[in-house]
């Protein structure tokens with residue numbers, strides 16, 4: 499049975515800005531994939547990290563390798579993408595930016611182009627089927643594949659930005675942070691920027707990336723993934739923090755991912771409050787809801803419980819995420835209207851709407 503808090507967090511309209519497609523596959527969908535490919539001898543313990551379990555970041559990347567074996571045809575991609583979109587919508591996500599690394603597979607005939615097209619097709623089908631969430635796509639550059647592939651990926655993203663009716667909106671830089679150096683990707687990322695693609699870059703996910711982060715900030719990125727080790731208290735620097743603040747670059751923060759992947763020691767030690775207290779734009783995200791066995795509702799609930807956020811503060815947090823999205827102004831406006839309409843539904847009877855004007859002002863902030 500869903501308790502009152504769970505209901506609140508699920509009903510809360512939410513924006514998901516940091517979700518890797520293949521990391522977001524649910525147990526139910528995994529079951530279907532495993533049944534399709536029994537010869538691979540894969541079981542669930544190899545595709546997800548359950549409650550209370552931890553893995554090193556290295557081990558997390560092994561999990562992705564297993565998942566990639568299960569998703570290697572256009573048909574798999576279409577099915578997986580549609581399921582992931584539906585699950586986010588069921589969890590109350592009303593705007594979703596999915597990201598994924600184009601892969602080719604000579605055994606199945608999958609090409610990088612067909613990879614991207616399958617995802618675009620899934621997004622279109624969900625729209626036709628009235629799945630209640632607006633979806634955009636970021637094409638991911640995997641740092642493990644080097645500079646040349648990064649440039650090809652950006653070209654692919656550029657082509658589909660023009661050929662997808664605005665569904666492809668940006669480029670992500672991700673992959674094992676201990677592999678490769680950001681400087682190798684600067685030309686590709688600069689090219690992406692110049693042709694109008696937005697940049698969402700994983701930065702300072704591990705402590706050794708300080709110099710790389712300084713370099714990537716010169717672009718600058720439009721959003722930062724994790725940014726776990728940017729601030730001086732954890733070995734980053736004040737000048738990094740100052741630059742992120744000057745440019746007002748939103749942070750995509752993924753609590754469960756960071757704790758389960760052991761880049762952060764505990765929920766209490768997460769960098770969310772550091773940035774939140776500065777009034778810096780922070781967006782709660784899942785990263786890999788399948789691999790880390792989480793949902794965006796759970797992430798909001800966890801952040802509220804760990805850092806003592808009121809429901810009004812949680813509402814403001816979810817609403818501010820609209821402004822951090824890569825959607826057009828028109829879509830952002832529609833989302834703002836949607837949030838305004840949903841406010842009384844999420845805060846019934848005892849809501850801030852019915853309280854003293856001061857509470858109303860706090861609650862309606864930015865509407």
Ligand SMILES: CNc1ncnc2c1ncn2[C@@H]1O[C@H](COP(=O)(O)O)[C@@H](O)[C@H]1O
Pocket residue numbers: 518519520521558562597598599638640672673674675700703755759785786
């Ligand atoms: C845990 N923290 C993380 N840090 C860096 N990159 C990550 C990641 N989680 C996922 N990815 C990136 O996303 C890919 C899986 O989705 P796609 O196959 O692209 O859909 C991973 O292989 C990795 O490159």
Ligand SMILES: [Zn+2]
Pocket residue numbers: 516518672700723785
């Ligand atoms: Zn990520």
